[in-house]
Amino acid sequence: MTTEPVVELSDGLPVGEAVAAVSLGTPEYRTCPYPVYRSLREQAPVVALTTRHGVATYLITRYEDARAALSDPRIGKDMHEGIDLYHAVFGDTCDALDDNLLFADPPRHTRLRHIANKAFTPRHVKELRPRIEEIAGELLDRCPVDAPVDLMASFALPLPVMVICELLGIVGEERTEVLKWFGNVTRSRFSKDLAGDLAAAEQWLRTYFTAHIARTRAHPSDDFLSVLIETRHEEGALTDAELVSMMWVLLFAGHKTTTYQIGNAVFSLLSHPEQLHLLQESRELIPQAIEELVRFEGSVETSTFRYALEDLEIGGTAIPQGSLVQIAITSANRDPEKFEAPDTLDVTRKGLQSTHLGFGHGAHYCLGAPLARMELETALTTLLDRFPDMVLATPAPGGEEWLKGPFPAFRGLERLPVALDPSRTVDDWTEGSAASSD
Template identity: 65%
Template sequence: MTQLDERDTTAATEEAASAASRGSAEYRANPYPVYKCLRETAPVCQLTPPHGVETYLITRFDDAKAALTDPRISKDMYAAIEAYHTIFGDSSVALDDNMLFSDPPKHTRLRRIINKAFTPRRIESLRPRIQEITDELLERCSTTEPVDLLASFAFPLPLTVICELMGVPEEERDDVQKWCSTVARTGFSKEDKERLALAEGALRDYFMSLIARKRTGATDDLLSDLIRTQDEQGALNDGELLSTLWVLLFAGHKTTAYLIGNAVFNLLTHRDQLQAIVAEPELLPNAIEEVIRYEGSVENATFRHALEDITIRDTVIPKGALVQVAVASANRDPEKFASPDTFDVRREGVQSAHLGFGGGPHYCLGAPLARMEMRIALTTLFGRFPDIALMTEADEAEWLKVPFPAFRGLERLPVALDPARLRG
């Protein structure tokens, strides 16, 4: 490599790292060229994100997969207390004493308890109700006016499912969704952290109230089941119970909602792929896995930190530094996937290959439920409205404007469900 080439490479890397750190509008619209550059020039890249804590971003598939299972890279953010408070603030502590932010043996115990709610039999028992909710939501959607499919369908579906599973009353779900949305979309400024603290305080108070009510009048739901087992050895204490409700609610609807939106968007902007599914419905499960790989709803895995100095390729991640696994980048690594920037619903072996649901001990517990919700949602939507069309150009889509995001999803998804009936 010539000296000029080295300077060009260094400049490109610095520009890509800056874009990933700042979460610029251009980057949010299409982060994949940035990830491509980093995979090629700095696969383990030091960033300076808005939260101000030294962070290393891992972008290649093999490194990402290894990091998700490396015991030297901890999920216990309480052990990194200074970094934790810098990023999240004091108000987050009460909601984060859960399996998402823990290591074995605590993580093993918490996951074993929660796993009882996500057995294959219990998930399958939800199928008729998920179909019923799907039908009800689509019935309410206008066919003569443009519809924001995220607000009208993609979000209410998984939110209703997880709230019913947990036992959150219907009349209280709008407030819960509002508080969750504030938490998901908050940045790192002083004003953002103040809004975050208010939303987290409201959620904490709400969950404590809900737990108290269930203790006096248990019903047939997950929360009541968890309360009934609290006297058993190894069961959840009160703090763990509260924060477990939070992580199940948050993870149980946000990721699936954005996945449904991303799936609809990409199928409508790749009509040949949609037509293939219509002609061969048996392709749909594979198409869902391709959506998760190509444009999944998890862009970066949740925070981890190094328990010791760790060398990956030629980069040393120092003890105490934050580690972020760029799932969206790993899932488009050409060393793992042929033609990774091509959306192909016939792609072979994709389900067993992508990292869209994570990996290792923290593999997504709700993956089977998310897959079922997506399959029912897409089958019903495209079956009922075969001519559905986007009401915006693909390159004008509004992607989430959150700095250094965990999620990859749309702000809104305007569609015409039945273009022939659209007024005006």
């Protein structure tokens, strides 16, 4: 049994002897991390890192190790069990909102998941399709066709935001306020210099969610939140505090990952026109193409933090009890030991839904995966129907366009300039063009 050398996850610092001349903090890594992950899989498949929070963690990069770790009962998610470690990573003010099923272990996670599943039934999700299609059409109606449009701001972001907000009954001007304070949390959560901003945003959201739950309880409808509230008479029902944290995690997970995945999928297809042509010619390929697009360029680069409940060994590396563990999802999904020609986008690739790790694996498999798939399918179908000739505008996204923070677990685009109808597009891409798409 061996332990890989400790590696600094900091700009410009080499990964070390195990993967010489590789860095996990450079612009090159942000633009394309896959060569780094290839080196790690080959030479240091379970590597010790020091995160930018100053906390040691172990990063798992191979598929088989990753899949096993995602369902290993020796690796927990309830970070509150190691409260000092939790505060070192997330700060001191996030306890209430983070006390949700994303950071829970059995039996509590089992209870929370069971209740959430009552609202996220296949029937309920299926009933959302007409409304999702309507929202997608309305958003594209607003997009100019005579100038490049930033598809992230105009389509990829508002589509899942509007869907999840409607599911939670957050509408009108309230939605704008909620998203503003939500943005303050995501911007300041990992910055000690912004601790005051974070505390204020957390408090505002807790106060709003509490009041919104009370209003919904008094005047229930058929939305997701009402279904959750209606479980209050059942054994093990959600407390008000759990409802607040459930709203937070659904709002966060319900739009960030899908927003980035829509952008990643469109960018991948426009960068591989032969694959886009296949979808244009054979729309029945879209469901399996979505699985390939999630595998090829997923929006979740690494898993959320996990916590070693005991001393254990993964991939020949000793991981002491109390250590943080993260799984490099995008690395596992490019592992040649599992996927043939993994760096090739192939929308005809079959059998991915039960194998790729883009939606996780095990007890914490993404609760909203059916909804995310539906939103992705609707987004691609609507774009292909309305704008079959769309192309990347100039300049195409470069390294500076890929997001790596404040939540470094994500991989997505800051902007995605697209000419929806090249025959009618006359303006060059400018910042002004982006504003015109709002």
